[in-house]
Amino acid sequence: MTARRQLSTASPVISVEDGEEALLDRCLGGDGGAFGQLIDRYQRVLFNVSLRMVGNREDALDITQTVFLKAYEKLGSFDRRHKFFSWVYRIMINETLNHLSKARRTEPLDESFQSGALGPEEECSQNRLRESIQAALLELSPDYRQVIVLRHFGQLSYEEMSEALEVPEKTVKSRLHTARQLLGGIFSRHGIVLA
Amino acid sequence: MNDNDRELERLMNDQLDGTATPEESERLSRALESREDVRSEYRKLGGVFAALSRIEMEEPPASLKQGVLRAIRANEADAAAKQTWLDSIVSLVRDRAGFRYAYSFATGAALGVLAFALLSGNLATRPGADSRSFTGTMAPLSGAHSYQHIGSRDFTLRDGRVHTETLAGPDGLLVRIVADAPLGSELVLSFDPADWSPVGVRQQSTGNEVMLGMGRVSVRMQRLGQSQYLLYLARRGPAGSPLRIAIHSPDGYVQGEIETGALRSGS
Numbered sequence: 001m002t003a004r005r006q007l008s009t010a011s012p013v014i015s016v017e018d019g020e021e022a023l024l025d026r027c028l029g030g031d032g033g034a035f036g037q038l039i040d041r042y043q044r045v046l047f048n049v050s051l052r053m054v055g056n057r058e059d060a061l062d063i064t065q066t067v068f069l070k071a072y073e074k075l076g077s078f079d080r081r082h083k084f085f086s087w088v089y090r091i092m093i094n095e096t097l098n099h100l101s102k103a104r105r106t107e108p109l110d111e112s113f114q115s116g117a118l119g120p121e122e123e124c125s126q127n128r129l130r131e132s133i134q135a136a137l138l139e140l141s142p143d144y145r146q147v148i149v150l151r152h153f154g155q156l157s158y159e160e161m162s163e164a165l166e167v168p169e170k171t172v173k174s175r176l177h178t179a180r181q182l183l184g185g186i187f188s189r190h191g192i193v194l195a
Numbered sequence: 196m197n198d199n200d201r202e203l204e205r206l207m208n209d210q211l212d213g214t215a216t217p218e219e220s221e222r223l224s225r226a227l228e229s230r231e232d233v234r235s236e237y238r239k240l241g242g243v244f245a246a247l248s249r250i251e252m253e254e255p256p257a258s259l260k261q262g263v264l265r266a267i268r269a270n271e272a273d274a275a276a277k278q279t280w281l282d283s284i285v286s287l288v289r290d291r292a293g294f295r296y297a298y299s300f301a302t303g304a305a306l307g308v309l310a311f312a313l314l315s316g317n318l319a320t321r322p323g324a325d326s327r328s329f330t331g332t333m334a335p336l337s338g339a340h341s342y343q344h345i346g347s348r349d350f351t352l353r354d355g356r357v358h359t360e361t362l363a364g365p366d367g368l369l370v371r372i373v374a375d376a377p378l379g380s381e382l383v384l385s386f387d388p389a390d391w392s393p394v395g396v397r398q399q400s401t402g403n404e405v406m407l408g409m410g411r412v413s414v415r416m417q418r419l420g421q422s423q424y425l426l427y428l429a430r431r432g433p434a435g436s437p438l439r440i441a442i443h444s445p446d447g448y449v450q451g452e453i454e455t456g457a458l459r460s461g462s
Contacts, residue, residue, distance in 0.1 A: 032264065032267075035264075035267070036260060036264060039259075039260045039263055039264075040260065043255050043259050043260060044252065044254065044255055045252075047253070047255035047259065048252050048253060048255075051253060052250070057253070057256070061255070061256055061258070061259060061262075064255065064259060065259060065262050065263050065266070066419065068263040069263060069266055069267065069270075069419065069420075070419070072263075072267055073270075073375070073420065073421075074354060074355075077354070077356075094445075098378070126249070129246075129249060130249055130250050130251075133246050133247065133249060133250055134250060148247070151212075152244075152247045152248075153247075153250070153252070158214070173205070173208070176208065177204055177205070177208050180208065180240060180243045180244075181240075183243050183247075184239050184240065184242065184243045187242065187243065187246060188239075192246060
């Protein structure tokens with residue numbers, strides 16, 4: 001069985017300069033502070049990736065917490081030849097897709113967005129525009145949405161996306177191009193001004 | 196779309212992604228200067244990039260980190276408690292004469308209840324098939340003797356692990372399974388019902404679906420984290436045929452045999 005690590009209290013001194021390798025070693029040695037530091041390092045980007053995939057903060061919080069828990073539990077089996085964050089992203093993607101397949105999200109877009117009947121004031125509202133863009137994103141299928149989210153919100157390189165999604169780089173690029181094209185079509189259909 | 200258009204589409208994406216080489220940028224510039232349709236596509240694609248850049252990163256809730264650390268501590272406390280529970284059962288049965296008699300009595304009572312349930316039709320089982328969800332505690336087989344360790348085996352999944360251990364008693368077998376498998380995984384322990392008869396199964400952490408049948412026991416993982424099961428099998432024949440385990444997980448399929456060696460040799 002995987003050796004259990006007891007989560008201890010944080011080390012008295014935690015260096016923000018710690019490299020990832022050192023943090024992982026400390027985690028495997030049972031240093032709770034080190035895992036907390038890894039959470040600090042990745043929670044923002046993972047939460048945002050999840051948020052853009054599922055579209056609401058509550059589900060994104062649940063998913064992100066589950067991802068960190070799984071990462072902690074499986075840390076002993078993590079292959080150190082790979083990048084830690086690619087591994088965590090892969091857990092995140094699986095969790096998110098599981099969530100989406102269970103939820104079979106069918107939330108309709110709100111009426112004003114669908115009809116395009118926005119008042120001039122609303123059209124000028126940046127918040128409104130952001131909501132519309134997020135809603136358009138949710139219209140993409142999960143496969144296309146995830147490449148957009150990983151590239152534009154997770155800021156992953158093609159190589160990192162290839163590792164996280166376990167598909168060749170060529171597939172990543174081709175999927176990303178198609179996803180952008182589809183998204184452009186959705187924007188046009190809903191009258192989102194592209195400039 | 197011809198090859199040239201596909202190449203232009205790639206160039207446009209790379210340019211906006213910031214991964215185009217100077218030569219590729221130059222090639223794209225030439226196409227943009229000479230073709231209106233390319234300019235139109237490029238504007239549209241640029242609009243997608245611009246729109247996506249308007250969505251700002253949001254701060255995660257402050258409870259995220261604390262929730263994770265709290266859950267880890269709770270899981271570890273739970274795992275430690277489970278280990279203590281198993282150790283205490285094994286040591287009680289092995290070391291204390293008083294408990295052996297108590298187990299004999301409890302086993303007789305439990306078998307009586309089981310026989311009544313079977314005769315009255317309240318516990319229907321079908322050979323080789325799952326019967327119904329079954330979770331709880333039943334007394335081990337005749338407790339007048341110690342359980343002896345036979346062997347253990349680990350089955351490694353890409354994203355998890357299943358540990359099995361067998362302990363032999365005079366009348367049967369205690370199988371301990373500790374599973375740490377992805378959600379949706381199914382563990383199937385199968386055996387020859389002519390040789391082994393399931394007496395009971397104990398699930399140490401609720402939440403997973405456990406099915407007990409005449410020729411098999413299955414567990415479907417529906418909760419995150421480590422789970423432990425104790426399965427009591429009564430020996431029906433003189434020989435102890437092997438137990439087989441099959442693990443179907445989202446990561447793949449693993450199978451193998453679990454040793455029942457001491458019983459096979461008739462000891």
